[in-house]
Amino acid sequence: MKDKAIKVDYLARVEGEGALYIKVKNGYVVDVKVKIFEPPRFFEAFLRGRSFREVPDITARICGICPVAYQMSSIHAIEGIFGVKVTEQIRMLRRLIYCGEWIESHALHIFMLHLPDFLGYDDVIQMAKDYPDTVQKALRLKKIGNEIIRILGGREIHPINLKVGGFYKLPSKKELRKLEDDLKWARDFSIETVKFLADLEFPEFEQDYEFVALRHPNEYPLNEGRIVSNKGLDISVNEYDNHFVEEHVPHSNALHSMIVGRGAYFVGPLARFNLNFDKLSDIAKEIALEVNFKPVCKNPFKSILARAVETLYACDESLRIISEYDDLDKPFVDFSVKPGIGYGCTEAPRGILYHRYKVDEKGTILDAKIVPPTSQNLKMMESDLWKFVATYLNLPEDELTWKCEQAIRNYDPCISCATHFLKLYIERE
Amino acid sequence: MKGNREKNFLIVGVGNVFRGDDAVGILIARFLKRCFKENVKIIGVETSFDELIQFFGDYDLIIFIDAIKSGEKPGKIYRLKFGVDKIPAQLEFFSTHSVGLIEYIEIAKALGKLPKELIIYGIVGKDFDVGSSISSEVRVSCKEIIREILSEIGA
Numbered sequence: 001m002k003d004k005a006i007k008v009d010y011l012a013r014v015e016g017e018g019a020l021y022i023k024v025k026n027g028y029v030v031d032v033k034v035k036i037f038e039p040p041r042f043f044e045a046f047l048r049g050r051s052f053r054e055v056p057d058i059t060a061r062i063c064g065i066c067p068v069a070y071q072m073s074s075i076h077a078i079e080g081i082f083g084v085k086v087t088e089q090i091r092m093l094r095r096l097i098y099c100g101e102w103i104e105s106h107a108l109h110i111f112m113l114h115l116p117d118f119l120g121y122d123d124v125i126q127m128a129k130d131y132p133d134t135v136q137k138a139l140r141l142k143k144i145g146n147e148i149i150r151i152l153g154g155r156e157i158h159p160i161n162l163k164v165g166g167f168y169k170l171p172s173k174k175e176l177r178k179l180e181d182d183l184k185w186a187r188d189f190s191i192e193t194v195k196f197l198a199d200l201e202f203p204e205f206e207q208d209y210e211f212v213a214l215r216h217p218n219e220y221p222l223n224e225g226r227i228v229s230n231k232g233l234d235i236s237v238n239e240y241d242n243h244f245v246e247e248h249v250p251h252s253n254a255l256h257s258m259i260v261g262r263g264a265y266f267v268g269p270l271a272r273f274n275l276n277f278d279k280l281s282d283i284a285k286e287i288a289l290e291v292n293f294k295p296v297c298k299n300p301f302k303s304i305l306a307r308a309v310e311t312l313y314a315c316d317e318s319l320r321i322i323s324e325y326d327d328l329d330k331p332f333v334d335f336s337v338k339p340g341i342g343y344g345c346t347e348a349p350r351g352i353l354y355h356r357y358k359v360d361e362k363g364t365i366l367d368a369k370i371v372p373p374t375s376q377n378l379k380m381m382e383s384d385l386w387k388f389v390a391t392y393l394n395l396p397e398d399e400l401t402w403k404c405e406q407a408i409r410n411y412d413p414c415i416s417c418a419t420h421f422l423k424l425y426i427e428r429e
Numbered sequence: 430m431k432g433n434r435e436k437n438f439l440i441v442g443v444g445n446v447f448r449g450d451d452a453v454g455i456l457i458a459r460f461l462k463r464c465f466k467e468n469v470k471i472i473g474v475e476t477s478f479d480e481l482i483q484f485f486g487d488y489d490l491i492i493f494i495d496a497i498k499s500g501e502k503p504g505k506i507y508r509l510k511f512g513v514d515k516i517p518a519q520l521e522f523f524s525t526h527s528v529g530l531i532e533y534i535e536i537a538k539a540l541g542k543l544p545k546e547l548i549i550y551g552i553v554g555k556d557f558d559v560g561s562s563i564s565s566e567v568r569v570s571c572k573e574i575i576r577e578i579l580s581e582i583g584a
Contacts, residue, residue, distance in 0.1 A: 046560070061447065108479070125532055128539035136540060139479050146480060 020404060022389055029393075032385045034378055034408070044368045052078050052337070052363040056162055059355070059370070068101040068149060069348030070370075071162045072223055073355040077344030078164045080238070081359055084335045089328050090166040091223070093152060096176075096321045097159065098222045098346070099314040100148025103186065105349035106269070106307045106314075107145060109412045110193065111138035114304050117406040118200045137189055141311070144182045148318060151175055166332030176322045183319050190312035191287050197308050198291035203403065205388055206298040209380070210262060211271035214347050220279040220313060221272060223346050228275060229265065230296060238343040240354050246371065257376040264379035267351025268411060269306035270297060281320070284313040300384060300410040307412070337363040348373050350412050377411045384410070438582045439488045439544075440465065441481065443472045443495040443530055449561035450503070450554025454494040456563065457571055461578065482533055486542040492578055493547075495530055496554040496567075503555035504566035506574060511547035548581065550574055 023031035043062050047055060055074045060067035072094060079086070086094075111134065112124045121127040128135040151171050153159025161168050212233065214225035227243075228234045235243055246255035259265050274295040277285065288294065288309045293302065337359075344355045351373030358367040388407050392400055442458020445451045455471055462469040470481060485491060497507065499517075509516055511534060530549070537543055552574065555564040 112479075123532065125535040125539055128536050132540050135536065139483060143480050143483070 020385070020408065022385060022404065024389065024393065027393065029386055029389045032382050032389070034382050034385070044370055047357075047365045047368040050365050052164060052357070052359055052365060055357070055365065055368075056164070057160055060159065062370070062372075066101055066105055066348045066350070066353075067159055068097055068153070068162075069346060069353050070355075071159065072098060072346045073344040073348075073353045073370075074357070075162060075164050075344070076223065076346060077342040077355045077357050078359070079335075079342070080344065081340040081342035081357070082164070082335045082338060084165055084333060086166055086333055087328075089325070090331070090333070092321050092325070093167065093170070094162075095219075095222050096318055097149055097152040097162070099318045099321075100145045100152070102222075102314040102349050103145030103311055103318075104142045104149070105145070106311045107138055107142035109349075109409075110197070110304055110307050110311070111135065111141075113412070114406075114409050115197075117402070117409060118197075118304070141186050141189055144179070144186045145314075147182065148179060151179070163332065165335055166330075168331065170328050170331040173325055173327050176325055180319065180322060183315050183322070187283070187312060187315040187319065190308060190315055191283075194287050194293075194305065194308045194312060195291060197305050198293060200304075202299055202301045203388075203392075203406075204299075205301060205384075205391065205407075207300070207384065207387060209271075209298060209300075210259060210265040211274045211296075212259070212265045212267050212352065212376075213272040213275045214345065214352060215275055216279070218279075220276050220281075220317070221347050227345060227352065229259075230275065231262070233259065237345040237354075240343060240345060241356070244354075244371070244376075246375070255375055256379045257371060258379060264383050265376065266300075266380045267373050267376050268303065269310050269349075269351075270300065270303045271351060272347060273297070273306040273309060280309070280313050281316045283316055284309055287312060300407070303410045303412070337361070350374060351376060374411070374413045377413065381408055381411055381413070436489050436583060437487070438468055438490040438492070439484075440469045440492045440578065440582075441472060441494070442469070443493060448559055449556035450552070450564055450567045451496045451557050452563050453496050453552050453554065453567050453571065457494050457574060457578075460571075460575060464584070465582075479533065482537040482540070482542060485534075485537045485544050485547075488544040490546045490548070490582065491544045492581060493530060493534075493549045494574065494578075495549065495551055496557070497551040498557060499553050501553045502566075503553055503564055504570040505553040506570055506577075507549070507551040507553075508577070509549045509551065511543075511549060516549075550578070 021031070021033040022029065043059065047058060050058065055078060056071040059070040059074045062070050116122065116124050116127045119127060124135065149159055152161060152167070154161030154169065210229050210231045212227065212229045214221035215228040216225035226234055226236055227240065233243065243260055244257055245260055246257050249256050274297060277295045280288070293305050293309065297306070339359055339361045341356065341358045345352050353373055354371040356369040357365055360366055384407050385404060389400065389404065392403060395403065440458060440461055442454040442456070444454040446455055458469050458471045462471070472481070516531065534547065552567055552570050554567055
């Protein structure tokens, strides 16, 4: 392989549309671009002038896979402005609905989008012919995640039951208990999945990443915590804008996030796993250790394993929350509206999702900022490809292209929410 | 309104109401849902096909309605019978999900869960930009598709 350019017009199996461009000259990688075409920040502009009450439901529409994450980050940001303190039970139910989202999102990515790469199939359709049972079980797992969202979120299509202060309406103990058998099955299947995935062949690849995730003193992070990294970052959510910047890059009109003074960073399941392993439930820790998957894992291809361990955790955590749940009198807490700026950061399936809102005395949105996890990982994806292509330059062309796409899928990029639009090109000369 | 009682049918509208002509499948489905309620499902950006495919096999007839990006005249209607008509290569069913309509149908097929008859109505769209509204050409085609679907289900 001497001079060549890899261009892929359409990057399959990432959420949305994407494009990747890599150029190799005289045996060296000279250019890597993950291309993003971002229309104006539609949602941020759309939110201005709206009531704070509408924000959770509007932002939920940004992403089809992680509506709960958008709702939770926006709700936490706005609650920060009004000084809302929810009850422990509301807090737990928020964790539960978030677990539902992790389960359905991780199940989609592990089985439908990423596993075909590892097993050598073009896509899940081909894989389904040889692994019908696995695909059926994956669909069942995903459905169980959706079912949690349906019961707590109020309806099947997309959750509308979450609001600033709590929930509009709460499920009964009996309704939640109905999930238990399915969740026990899901937990068993997740254990099976971790063991199955651990036997896959992972490309040898590591980088000295800066992993960034939330960290909470008592629990594996979902809704709350400080933003920490393995390189010394430890800040509260409202300090985010002082430590992270978004930069314009010429080849894309999307923004690339960086840590001030250090550059690219890595968010998502592998980052959470590496920074919060000690907060996983016993069974999740035990199974991870059994397959010799432990922190700090610096191979991004093993993100699929982190996703599976988190799925196992989410099933286990859901069962715990349901078993401790008692019917509540009031599904929300009262609060009064006041002007100010609020910050929210929660762990979306793909990594930290940051929201910032400024509201006036009536609670009208004056300004909104939303930084999805995929924008935060973009720079890291490019960095991986620089190094990955250089290491594997001798692979046959189509195999290298495939592996590059697989490397991007390590991050489960959700392009519809990162940029609301992306095309991916790989080009070889 | 009742459909043909002999036929156990499902109508599925696919799309994204925030992206111009991609809304067409959802708008038609919303209209038909008023008449046929449980026999109509809507697959928006916030949801996915995977729960549905478990039930594909329970139906005699499933009709999908989705927007198409092909560069052809906006509003042009395609009626494709899955397994009979070849899906023309230039047709791109517009999807913000990586696993799109055709892929899910293929997965259902691989799992042996296809309905007896599966028809896809595709409408060529003009504008898919975030925040734009449905084009007048596509709006005109909606009426024709609704008429065709009603005759399809024998209503």
